[in-house]
Amino acid sequence: MTKAKKVLKSLFLPAAIFAIWYLTSNAGILNTYIIPPPQEILQTAAVLIKKGTLAKHVASSLYRVFFGFLLAFILAFPTAVLIGIIRPLEDYLILIIEFVRHVPPIACIPMLILWLGIGESSKIAVIILAAFFPIFLNTL
Incomplete structure (x- = not known):
């Protein structure tokens, strides 16, 4: 073909x-x-x-995505490296990690809105939750 x-x-x-x-x-x-x-x-x-509103909204979304992924990396990478270096730490954290990683980030939105409000921080928190575990598990 x-x-x-x-x-x-x-x-x-x-x-x-x-x-x-x-x-x-x-x-x-x-x-x-x-x-x-x-x-x-x-x-x-x-x-x-x-x-010009489309460019403004796209820039706002790109900011959220970039900042969310950056914070997810800052949290996930050192945590995975630390768990990789200190193996007994994995024994203490594995149950919590396995439980939390299977919760869809969208399911956390109502609680995030209650805790962080409806502004930028709750939107970035959803991105952090969605990006944390793939970064963490691929680093581990």
């Missing part, structure tokens, strides 16, 4: 999904309030780009 055929095969499913989305939203089958048509999304994106 040539490379062009592989590319065409890989593009078939996304193109089919997009076509179904376009046709069903324009035919009135889909509720446009829940799933807006593609052209409406593109128009709104163009307006947000012109106003």
Whole structure:
């Protein structure tokens, strides 16, 4: 199979999904309030780009992600190295680690909002929770 055929095969499913989305939203089958048509999304994106609000919001999101991953690394890497060096420490912490790592970060959102408020800190805390264990376990 040539490379062009592989590319065409890989593009078939996304193109089919997009076509179904376009046709069903324009035919009135889909509720446009829940799933807006593609052209409406593109128009709104163009307006947000012109106003400059899209860049502001993307920058804010990138800040949260960067800061969350940085804090997760600062917490997870030294902890994993310390547990790797001091093996008896693993015996004390393994049950807690195994219990907490299987809790989805989204399940912690209500408690994080209660503890940290609805601002930036709770959003960054969710990112820290999501990134901590992959960093920790891959370092260990």
